[in-house]
Amino acid sequence: MATYTLISSNVLSSSAASVTFSAIPATYTDLVLKCSVRTDNAGANDTLRITYNNDSTALYSTIMLRGDGASPISSIQTVAYMNARQVDGATATSNTFGSTEIYIPSYTASQSKPTSIVFAQEDNSATAYMGAIAGLYRSNTAISRIDFSTSGANFVTGSSFYLYGISNA
Amino acid sequence: MATTYEKIATTTLGSAAASIDFTSIPATYTDLRVVFVGTMATSSYPWMRLNADTDSNYSDTYLYGDGSTAVSGKNTSITGWYMGANPLSTTVPSMQTMDIFSYAGSTYKTGLSISATEFGSGQRMTDVIVSLWRSTAAITSIKIFSDGGYNIKAGATATLYGIKAA
Numbered sequence: 001m002a003t004y005t006l007i008s009s010n011v012l013s014s015s016a017a018s019v020t021f022s023a024i025p026a027t028y029t030d031l032v033l034k035c036s037v038r039t040d041n042a043g044a045n046d047t048l049r050i051t052y053n054n055d056s057t058a059l060y061s062t063i064m065l066r067g068d069g070a071s072p073i074s075s076i077q078t079v080a081y082m083n084a085r086q087v088d089g090a091t092a093t094s095n096t097f098g099s100t101e102i103y104i105p106s107y108t109a110s111q112s113k114p115t116s117i118v119f120a121q122e123d124n125s126a127t128a129y130m131g132a133i134a135g136l137y138r139s140n141t142a143i144s145r146i147d148f149s150t151s152g153a154n155f156v157t158g159s160s161f162y163l164y165g166i167s168n169a
Numbered sequence: 170m171a172t173t174y175e176k177i178a179t180t181t182l183g184s185a186a187a188s189i190d191f192t193s194i195p196a197t198y199t200d201l202r203v204v205f206v207g208t209m210a211t212s213s214y215p216w217m218r219l220n221a222d223t224d225s226n227y228s229d230t231y232l233y234g235d236g237s238t239a240v241s242g243k244n245t246s247i248t249g250w251y252m253g254a255n256p257l258s259t260t261v262p263s264m265q266t267m268d269i270f271s272y273a274g275s276t277y278k279t280g281l282s283i284s285a286t287e288f289g290s291g292q293r294m295t296d297v298i299v300s301l302w303r304s305t306a307a308i309t310s311i312k313i314f315s316d317g318g319y320n321i322k323a324g325a326t327a328t329l330y331g332i333k334a335a
Contacts, residue, residue, distance in 0.1 A: 003330065004174035029179075029328065030204065063287050063295045065234025074234025076293070105206040105264045106326060114206065114264045116285040116295075132234075134285030134295035136261065168179040168328040 004032075009162045015040065015154040021163045022145045026108045028165030033102040033146070036160045037087040041153035044092045044127040048084040048100055051147045052113070052137050056080045059138045062117075066131030081149075082137065084117050086129040089153070093123035097159065108142040177201075179328040182321060185210060188314035189327045196273035196307050198331030203267040205313060207325025208258055213317035215252040215265055219278070219308050223248055226303045233296035252313070253284030254296035259322070261288040272308040277301055 005028070010019050024031070039046040051060075061078040064085060077083055087098030103116040115135035121128040137143075148161060175198075180189045194201070205215065225246040232241045233254040244251070252265040263286040270279050280300040287293045313327055 003176045029326075061287055061289050063234060063236050063285075063293050065232065065239055065295050065297075067239075072232075072234070072239035074236055074239045074295075076236035078289075103264070103266070105204055106262070109206075109262075109324075111262050111324070112289075114262055114285050114287065116264055116266065116283055118283065132283060132295045132297055134263070134287040134293065136287035136289055138289060166174075166330075168176045168326075168330075 003167050005165050005167070007163045007165045009160070011160040012155055012157050015156050017149065017154050019148040019155065019161050020145065024144050024146065024163070026142055026144070027167070029106065029168040030166040031104040031107050031143070032164040032166060034162045035100040035148070036097040037100065038092065038097045038156045038159055039087060039089055039150045039153040040156055041089040041151055043089045044125065045086045045129070046089040046150050046153055048087045049149045050082040050084055050102065052139070052143045053141055053145050054147065055139065061136050063134045064131055066129050068129050082115060082135050085119050085131060085133060086121055088121055088123060093125055096123040104143065110140045113137040113139065113143060173333045175331050177329045177331045179326065181326045182323050184323050185320040187320055188312050189321060189325070191311045191329045194309050194311065194329070199271065199334040200332040201269040201272050201308070202330040202332060203311065203327060205252065205265045205325070205327045206262050208260060208262055208322045209315050210259065210320040210322055211317060212256040212259055213315040213319050214256050216249040216314055216316045217252050217267060218249045218312045218314070219302050220304070220306055220310055221312070222304060227300065229298050229300040231296060231298040233294045235292065235294045249316070250280055250300045250302070251298055252282050253286060254298060255284065255286040255292060255294035257286065258288050263287070269308065275305045277303050277305065278308060
């Protein structure tokens with residue numbers, strides 16, 4: 001039996017303010033999202049924002065470790081979305097996209113949901129980041145919907161989002 | 170299409186236990202991945218031991234962020250692999266992944282762990298650890314346990330996946 005299964009994907013053929021995976025089946029053990037993202041936000045970067053179950057209350061917290069090629073930093077944030085941090089913005093090198101992998105284990109378990117995020121940009125310029133994030137969604141509800149958005153900009157054409165289910169059954 | 174990512178074994182603890190063990194691991198894959206989600210009876214580091222080797226054949230280099238500083242350091246000649254740079258909570262589950270490359274080969278074995286211990290308060294971290302086991306033996310067993318000898322709490326899940334390159 002295949003244990004790593006594509007549940008759904010969305011490769012944008014036109015710009016969009018958000019991307020949604022809904023009706024996620026509860027039949028897997030873990031979820032993995034692989035995203036290649038660029039937005040039209042002014043500047044070289046934007047933030048990729050994630051909510052679970054259409055929940056936009058401040059139940060999301062993150063610890064981030066990030067390097068920019070010079071000075072590594074770490075920070076804590078508690079906000080109304082899971083902040084997956086940097087992806088490419090409008091002035092980033094043309095045709096470059098930020099890569100993000102989000103791992104959500106035990107997404108149906110009745111417990112807070114830990115999340116691991118790894119993100120990377122490289123655009124042959126001075127303003128690019130890579131890092132790792134430990135996230136927590138403080139809800140016991142099974143995750144059945146995932147929404148992606150930006151800081152208020154649009155995802156550009158060619159941005160891609162893949163949702164995989166991993167089964168250990 | 171050939172399946173390249175297969176579950177070898179999984180354990181979800183119905184009651185607290187001192188360890189989760191994977192034994193008789195077949196040599197038919199290229200790499201291994203372990204995914205652990207859980208809590209400890211007493212806050213302590215999650216450790217991994219290979220082939221029941223308790224000698225000082227393990228070492229690592231770690232990089233972590235705790236929300237204010239980024240730190241890197243090393244451990245040499247220790248008796249197991251850290252699966253994370255932060256002790257696990259007794260109440261809030263966190264996750265650790267460990268990729269073990271060329272586990273059946275005859276060279277020393279390298280592991281790469283990514284750990285997410287975000288508890289909402291207290292000491293929390295995200296970290297990456299590269300680890301080395303100085304043994305040429307193929308890995309046939311893996312033990313996950315608390316470095317302090319405490320129990321892993323009921324509900325913890327560990328899954329061992331095999332990844333095939335061929």
